[in-house]
Amino acid sequence: MLISSLKIKNFRNYSDFKIKFNPEGALILGENGIGKTNLLESISYFAFGKSFQTSRDLELINFSKAFFRIEAEFIIQNKSYSFEAASDRSKKIIKINNLNIARISELYKHLKVVYFSPNDIEIIAGSPVFRRSFIDQAISQYSFEYIEALRIYKRILKQRNALFKANYSTKEKRAWDEQFAQVGTNIIKLRLKYLATFTPLLEKYYKKISGAREKLNADYKYSFPNDDEDIYDNLMDHLLRIEEQEKHQERSLAGPHLDDFDIFIDSHSARNFSSQGQKRSIAIAMRLVQTELIKEKDDDTPILMFDDVLADLDKMRTERIIEMLKGKHQIFIATPNVTNYRSFGLPEIDLKHELGKTSET
């Protein structure tokens, strides 16, 4: 899939901007602060229904304006699609081919973008939130069933948390527990299945990038005592045991919303026992596996965005990655420094020049 044109109005630092793209993608050039990330952010809005930086649309609206609006033409499996999104302070509207979409999840069905962020190192080094959001995003792009299960789970979680603030009967709690554990178990099973396919590929890609021969593994970490077999029963039992604690803290203290996973490098936790360089390579390898699995499922290739992430790798690693992907994906690379990338032959977009054309400030 690819994007052929983009029109943005009042989005971040853009007040009125139009641009066309080539099928192979572009090197997006410009000094820091000129809006390279914002440009990538506007395109990926159509893949996730929100920004990759914030879930609050309000922050995306250009300072002092009332709304933002983005329009784009995409080609997906050789058919062309027009997408538009607009949001004011109170509501957002997203349309595909002029029809309002009922749920954000419809975007996941159509358009796949993999965004290699400079913060991706947090997937290895940071708190569990980063890993959960990685795995939730990756599986949502891979399985529609997962998006649905996640949506329902979030709703039940909210209701269950509200229950702890009220007086409830044992049977009422059990009614919510049963559903919570049922949908929660579904989510966990889909995650385990994904990780089982993910891990062997992770090692393969890590090897390709780093040339190193370390063994990589991913291990799912439950927020409750579990043995992978009777997830539902184990979760239900645990919920009974922790009722007093949950009541005290007024929220749900076990379930997939608190689960985590560990990456092991030669059987040591990558979080604690790997160098910055290794962490960075693992993070990029994870995004590449995400890409690979979308490709397997979709018969189409996701759009790839590198937001200044390759800068920290040496030239050889960067070349290995780009050679692997070039010609197969539409690739956008945002960078203040063209020299590292010129050899890849991507068309160059000088943002300062483009902004000048449409009389931007």
Place this chain on the structure above:
Amino acid sequence: MFNGFLEDLVNNLKKLPGIGSKTAQRLAIHLISKEKADAINLAESIKDAVQSYKHCSICNMLSETDPCLFCEDSTRMENVICVVENTQDAYLIENLHEFRGRYFVLNELLSPLDGIGPEEINFPKLERIINSGEINEIILALNPSAEGESTINFLASQFEVKNIKITRLSTGLPFGGDIEYTSSLTLSNAFKRRYSVTE
């Protein structure tokens, strides 16, 4: 541009479900400009209906009479009760002409977020009916949403000890639907609850 009575009218129309600002304005202008007699009739029938309809003291159904026509009808089966969320759902089921038992309207579904627990869904009243011993099947005809499912779980757990048949509406493929475009959750439900075509 709208002020006085007209502004009041627009604001009151806007409170109705499915009516936004534009529609409210169009309706308000229509009401005051064309066929004024029709508009007065409408106002009166709203008033009549609102004043004469209340919840049936037995089943909670909105009704002009108390008990409602369903509860009074002695030809209906006394031993089957269909639990629905609201009066409208009861009428939808009634229009199928498939069911000749009693109804019970919860008026709400369990939702801790909105402060709705067993009391608010009229559970004590339902329990009294079930405890009377006449009922041998409870049909839980509730939405398959997070709130509906929890309400089903809750009611089922309350009555499971009573040796009563407890059923729920099946969830699965819609008639005239297409497997390709069915969500996997629905499809997996339909698969689990598949039934024999030769029996």
